[in-house]
Amino acid sequence: MTFKSALEIDCGLRFMYDSLCIMSSCGRKMLLASDMMTTKSEIDAYYDRLNDIYSKECSKIAHKLMSLKDIHNTLSRLNDGTTLDDIELFEIKHLALLSLQTRQLLIELGINAVELPQLNKVVEILDPDGLNIPSFYVYDSYSDELREVRKQMKAMQAQGDNASDEERQALATLLQLHADLELKVRENLSQQLRAHTVELTTTLNNMAFLDILIAKAEQIKTMNLCFPNIAMGEYTLYNNMFHPAVKAHLAEQGKDFMPVDITFEHTPVTIIGANMGGKSVVLKSLALNQLLAQYGFGVAAQSCTIEPVEEIALCIGDEQSIVKGVSSFAGEILAIDSVIKKIRAGHKILALIDEPARTTNPVEGTALVEGLLEVIGNNNGAFIVTTHYNIENQSVKRYRVKGLKDGKMDYTLEETHCGEVPHEAIAIAESLGIDPQWIAYTKKNLNN
Amino acid sequence: MPFISEILKYDSLSIVGLEKNVGKTECLNYILRRLPLHEKSVAVTSIGIDGENKDQVTATHKPEIYLRQGMYLSTAEAHYRERRLVSELVEITNERSSLGRIVTAKVVIGGKALISGPSSGVSLRRWVEGMKKFDIGLTIIDGAISRLSSASPAISKAMILSTGAALSSNINTLVQKTKFVVEMIGLDKLEDESRDTLCDIESGVWGVDNEGNLVDFKITSALAINTIKVDITKGMKIIYTVGALTDKLLNLIAESKNIKNVTLVVKDFTKVFVNETTYRTFCARGGKIRVLQKSKLIAVCVNPTAPNGYVLDSDTLCSKLRDAIKLPVYDIVKNEYDI
Numbered sequence: 081m082t083f084k085s086a087l088e089i090d091c092g093l094r095f096m097y098d099s100l101c102i103m104s105s106c107g108r109k110m111l112l113a114s115d116m117m118t119t120k121s122e123i124d125a126y127y128d129r130l131n132d133i134y135s136k137e138c139s140k141i142a143h144k145l146m147s148l149k150d151i152h153n154t155l156s157r158l159n160d161g162t163t164l165d166d167i168e169l170f171e172i173k174h175l176a177l178l179s180l181q182t183r184q185l186l187i188e189l190g191i192n193a194v195e196l197p198q199l200n201k202v203v204e205i206l207d208p209d210g211l212n213i214p215s216f217y218v219y220d221s222y223s224d225e226l227r228e229v230r231k232q233m234k235a236m237q238a239q240g241d242n243a244s245d246e247e248r249q250a251l252a253t254l255l256q257l258h259a260d261l262e263l264k265v266r267e268n269l270s271q272q273l274r275a276h277t278v279e280l281t282t283t284l285n286n287m288a289f290l291d292i293l294i295a296k297a298e299q300i301k302t303m304n305l306c307f308p309n310i311a312m313g314e315y316t317l318y319n320n321m322f323h324p325a326v327k328a329h330l331a332e333q334g335k336d337f338m339p340v341d342i343t344f345e346h347t348p349v350t351i352i353g354a355n356m357g358g359k360s361v362v363l364k365s366l367a368l369n370q371l372l373a374q375y376g377f378g379v380a381a382q383s384c385t386i387e388p389v390e391e392i393a394l395c396i397g398d399e400q401s402i403v404k405g406v407s408s409f410a411g412e413i414l415a416i417d418s419v420i421k422k423i424r425a426g427h428k429i430l431a432l433i434d435e436p437a438r439t440t441n442p443v444e445g446t447a448l449v450e451g452l453l454e455v456i457g458n459n460n461g462a463f464i465v466t467t468h469y470n471i472e473n474q475s476v477k478r479y480r481v482k483g484l485k486d487g488k489m490d491y492t493l494e495e496t497h498c499g500e501v502p503h504e505a506i507a508i509a510e511s512l513g514i515d516p517q518w519i520a521y522t523k524k525n526l527n528n
Numbered sequence: 529m530p531f532i533s534e535i536l537k538y539d540s541l542s543i544v545g546l547e548k549n550v551g552k553t554e555c556l557n558y559i560l561r562r563l564p565l566h567e568k569s570v571a572v573t574s575i576g577i578d579g580e581n582k583d584q585v586t587a588t589h590k591p592e593i594y595l596r597q598g599m600y601l602s603t604a605e606a607h608y609r610e611r612r613l614v615s616e617l618v619e620i621t622n623e624r625s626s627l628g629r630i631v632t633a634k635v636v637i638g639g640k641a642l643i644s645g646p647s648s649g650v651s652l653r654r655w656v657e658g659m660k661k662f663d664i665g666l667t668i669i670d671g672a673i674s675r676l677s678s679a680s681p682a683i684s685k686a687m688i689l690s691t692g693a694a695l696s697s698n699i700n701t702l703v704q705k706t707k708f709v710v711e712m713i714g715l716d717k718l719e720d721e722s723r724d725t726l727c728d729i730e731s732g733v734w735g736v737d738n739e740g741n742l743v744d745f746k747i748t749s750a751l752a753i754n755t756i757k758v759d760i761t762k763g764m765k766i767i768y769t770v771g772a773l774t775d776k777l778l779n780l781i782a783e784s785k786n787i788k789n790v791t792l793v794v795k796d797f798t799k800v801f802v803n804e805t806t807y808r809t810f811c812a813r814g815g816k817i818r819v820l821q822k823s824k825l826i827a828v829c830v831n832p833t834a835p836n837g838y839v840l841d842s843d844t845l846c847s848k849l850r851d852a853i854k855l856p857v858y859d860i861v862k863n864e865y866d867i
Contacts, residue, residue: 149620167605167631170617217616217636230614230637234597237638255612255639 081391083375084112089394091367095325096377100295103142106150106284107291116374118388120312126376127307129193134297136189144182145291151175151284159277163263163270170216172273172280173206177214179283182290194290197279205272222265229258296377305378309385316462317343320382323365338491339382342366342479348453348463350471351493353481354504358491359466360396363432366464367394370430389430389461393419396434409439420455429461436465445469468501487511530858531827532562535666538824540656540684544671546709550692551831551861556670557594558860568665571600573645573655575671575678592640593670600662602632602655604644613639621658623651643670652683680798681821687713692831697838703848706828708804710853712797713825718818726768726793727820736766750777761786768793773817775806781815788814796821827856
């Protein structure tokens with residue numbers, strides 16, 4: 081799964097992407113096209129590199145990367161054997177000089193996470209006079225013939241408007257000759273540069289990658305994220321997990337986000353708790369953080385151990401599709417069914433399902449959820465559902481949102497062994513200030 | 529040599545034409561040929577290619593501009609490739625036009641090139657700002673036909689206006705039309721303590737009451753002025769429209785009883801889109817218009833030849849225009865002025 085398609089998962093990943101300060105367009109492109117990492121070794125290696133950047137002060141490099149231009153097209157034209165024009169040669173010179181400067185900074189800071197190839201040769205080709213300035217034209221020193229023609233041109237131009245018709249004609253001929261000579265030089269330069277296409281492409285890609293790493297490291301600092309431990313075949317554990325988008329939203333209103341702790345292995349997990357107790361936010365945070373870890377971002381928790389999976393399935397009950405003619409119930413059931421099939425086929429999935437079968441009657445709904453938990457059983461990924469139904473199944477791990485306490489919501493998760501769901505719906509409805517008569521009739525009905 | 533020394537007093541200049549074929553390019557070439565480059569480094573661009581596209585319709589060539597050694601030019605990639613001069617590419621800017629990215633280069637051996645730069649006011653302002661890093665002393669913008677916006681004082685401090693027989697082949701009409709534009713360019717700057725506050729406003733129509741309080745009329749622009757049913761001038765000393773000043777708004781104020789006590793304010797002359805009769809009526813009733821920022825009009829250049837072949841008498845035209853606008857008027861093509 082590419083990062084671009086992961087952004088479609090409605091878990092707050094887009095918020096993380098939007099707040100990521102990537103300087104260059106090729107950095108963004110590279111990130112969007114990157115694949116999710118699924119093995120421990122791959123992810124560990126990535127975080128080692130990120131940590132290298134994280135521990136250094138990289139603002140100078142970030143500043144340099146602001147002028148990084150995406151010249152993939154130019155490089156592929158060069159590779160195809162095309163003779164480059166002035167603008168393209170300028171782009172290559174610009175990249176080469178930028179790379180030299182960045183390389184120097186990397187050495188000074190002792191950064192090993194990203195290596196940039198030596199492009200001195202390229203600079204030599206495009207800077208024959210050793211001026212070391214990021215500008216380009218077909219310099220006189222490339223060709224003595226060119227130098228001579230230019231001298232003549234200059235002399236003629238000096239005459240300005242007083243030139244005779246013959247002189248104008250001569251100038252036109254000179255201009256043509258000049259254009260031919262320049263082309264010859266550019267052909268020669270393109271030829272020489274062609275040998276360096278691989279290094280140039282590597283440089284462009286590595287600088288884009290460096291840009292991504294610096295942005296991620298910066299995000300870890302500003303959002304207080306953590307580096308995850310990557311486990312294999314063990315368990316997933318979050319200490320003070322939070323959801324950055326929700327946290328930022330609350331902060332705007334002057335409120336605090338209450339972080340939660342959660343641990344799970346391969347047995348299915350149920351989360352029960354009052355309405356508005358943050359169950360869905362827990363599911364979204366789990367999906368988000370799993371994605372963050374597998375795409376090499378900082379993770380939104382104080383500390384965590386994460387087990388990589390092959391796929392993340394987040395069903396939050398909005399699968400209804402008027403277009404496809406599927407009701408919300410059917411949409412949900414079908415989505416869950418596809419998850420079951422994948423788990424059966426041995427895929428390692430983190431499945432997060434928000435209140436399955438909530439749109440049907442509670443008797444059958446409860447039975448459906450019970451059945452779901454039984455059919456899943458232990459699996460090699462993780463299976464977490466939130467529910468308002470009383471689930472009897474003893475082989476699942478249960479979490480309960482602490483819930484209302486003295487009129488205040490405690491979002492903390494606590495492990496419980498009892499399947500009985502809390503009865504706080506009316507109290508919460510009351511706290512929302514709804515019609516008192518409705519509450520009164522509801523209470524009367526409940527007591528009957 | 530006329531007005532070159534005047535130009536050197538400013539750091540930004542725009543050249544605008546009131547019509548096609550009024551000799552704007554000759555005027556630009558004239559200036560570029562004579563600027564003393566040892567005194568000031570010069571960068572040239574043009575406001576997009578729109579307007580100039582008409583050239584392709586009438587199948588006449590878009591005029592090339594002659595650039596001298598040491599000058600900087602900013603033009604679109606496609607036009608840069610076609611240049612007939614030797615130049616050193618110094619920057620690929622982030623601005624884009626329909627002909628590709630805008631690039632900046634320094635001329636090594638003089639010659640001709642097509643110039644087509646940024647096409648919006650905002651990007652032009654960024655361009656002027658961006659030229660500072662090359663230590664440019666004077667930025668010159670070749671404005672597009674009937675788009676005075678590049679001459680906005682927000683972009684360039686000084687301007688040269690081109691007019692000619694292409695605008696009208698009747699000398700009196702031509703003088704009249706040009707005079708009106710010159711009059712608008714010459715609108716006085718607002719002298720009021722509220723000026724700084726007004727400068728910061730970004731949209732809408734606003735008022736300043738007699739106590740100096742700012743009043744928002746809650747309309748997005750003067751175009752929506754119909755939605756206001758009350759007399760907006762009541763108790764006001766200033767009415768400020770951030771966007772375009774239209775006939776409708778001008779008429780509305782002209783009809784008000786308070787007209788003599790209220791000053792109508794616009795950002796600069798490029799925002800005035802009123803017809804002359806409406807303006808004269810407005811003034812006759814005691815109305816006055818002021819601007820927040822003013823451009824310096826250095827000179828008016830005329831081309832007495834119309835594209836249909838009609839030729840006006842150059843001397844008569846120049847002298848009549850000079851009398852009408854009280855500013856230097858030159859026929860550059862006819863009089864090959866020397867430095």
